[in-house]
Amino acid sequence: MGLEHVLGDTAMTTTIDSAINWCRKNSVWPMPLGISCCGIEMMAFAMPRFDSARFGAEVFRFSPRQSDLLIVAGTTTYKMATVVRKIYDQMPDPKWVVAMGACTSSGGMYRTYSVVQGIDQFLPVDVYVAGCPPRPDNLLHALMIIQEKIQRGESRSTPMTVAAERAEKQQLLQIQGINN
Amino acid sequence: MLTTVVEKLKSQFPSGVLEVKEFRGETTVHIKKEDNVAVCTFLRDDEACRFDYCSDICGADAYTPENRFEVIYNLYSIPLNHRIRLKVFVDESDLHCPSVTGVWPGAEWPERETYDMVGIVFDGNKDMRRMYMPEEFQYFPLRKDFPMMGIPNSISLPRK
Numbered sequence: 001m002g003l004e005h006v007l008g009d010t011a012m013t014t015t016i017d018s019a020i021n022w023c024r025k026n027s028v029w030p031m032p033l034g035i036s037c038c039g040i041e042m043m044a045f046a047m048p049r050f051d052s053a054r055f056g057a058e059v060f061r062f063s064p065r066q067s068d069l070l071i072v073a074g075t076t077t078y079k080m081a082t083v084v085r086k087i088y089d090q091m092p093d094p095k096w097v098v099a100m101g102a103c104t105s106s107g108g109m110y111r112t113y114s115v116v117q118g119i120d121q122f123l124p125v126d127v128y129v130a131g132c133p134p135r136p137d138n139l140l141h142a143l144m145i146i147q148e149k150i151q152r153g154e155s156r157s158t159p160m161t162v163a164a165e166r167a168e169k170q171q172l173l174q175i176q177g178i179n180n
Numbered sequence: 181m182l183t184t185v186v187e188k189l190k191s192q193f194p195s196g197v198l199e200v201k202e203f204r205g206e207t208t209v210h211i212k213k214e215d216n217v218a219v220c221t222f223l224r225d226d227e228a229c230r231f232d233y234c235s236d237i238c239g240a241d242a243y244t245p246e247n248r249f250e251v252i253y254n255l256y257s258i259p260l261n262h263r264i265r266l267k268v269f270v271d272e273s274d275l276h277c278p279s280v281t282g283v284w285p286g287a288e289w290p291e292r293e294t295y296d297m298v299g300i301v302f303d304g305n306k307d308m309r310r311m312y313m314p315e316e317f318q319y320f321p322l323r324k325d326f327p328m329m330g331i332p333n334s335i336s337l338p339r340k
Contacts, residue, residue: 078314078337079314081337082338085338111329112329113326113327113328113330114321121337121340122340124340
């Protein structure tokens with residue numbers, strides 16, 4: 001743009017999308033869903049020793065309507081799946097999901113009739129965190145990956161930007177074989 | 181061995197007591213299903229027994245052609261500090277068992293759990309709903325013929 005030429009060092013120009021994404025990625029508000037032992041590590045993730053505030057994600061909201069990152073931390077049984085999905089549906093778009101720990105990602109050691117073998121059977125998951133339970137720094141890494149995704153404008157829930165929407169549509173069409 | 185308790189039981193219910201076993205200081209008494217409530221009431225009220233606390237009720241599946249299921253009552257006496265275990269056979273053809281909620285009101289939930297996991301119906305229990313599994317689930321997970329990974333699509337998941 002030619003504006004820098006006129007304004008000099010007093011201002012910088014960018015696109016509105018990347019400015020919004022930059023704001024978003026530095027103020028992720030997580031919705032904690034500590035449904036078993038991973039929840040303890042998730043608490044450590046928010047406490048001063050590991051301190052998710054360094055990444056702007058210290059405001060744990062206990063209301064899905066005020067948050068944009070769902071951290072599913074723990075074994076999800078079939079009975080609990082409905083509740084998890086309901087909480088996810090109540091969150092405003094755009095939203096992201098972290099599947100924390102082995103149980104949430106794949107059923108883990110609970111290869112049994114009552115446990116959902118991976119929450120991606122009923123939720124779009126953005127990042128899987130390995131470990132049983134994962135260390136808090138592992139969850140911090142997941143948060144950093146989420147931040148990168150937000151900066152790129154990627155969301156599994158709704159396409160954020162027109163460009164991302166177009167790209168996703170293209171991809172869908174290609175998958176369906178109706179390429180035009 | 182709870183000699184006085186077992187002797188009293190035998191004299192009170194000569195045909196109701198089927199077998200008495202002892203293993204590592206634990207006494208187990210097999211009783212007839214029909215005498216279930218009478219035996220439990222006697223054990224609660226008798227001066228030498230005083231089993232006022234029903235600590236747990238559970239079910240077992242032996243997977244035999246006859247007397248496939250068992251209901252097991254673990255009783256404890258707080259004033260006399262002794263324990264006894266009662267066993268009742270339940271055949272596959274008749275999955276009903278008299279409820280002991282009239283003897284110990286706290287037996288309601290353990291009986292529900294037994295119903296949920298093994299499928300034994302307790303007559304007289306006012307709240308025979310499922311406990312852990314969803315209400316629409318049609319199987320009993322702790323039966324021997326239930327596959328460990330469950331029956332596909334027997335529990336519904338939210339749509340993705």
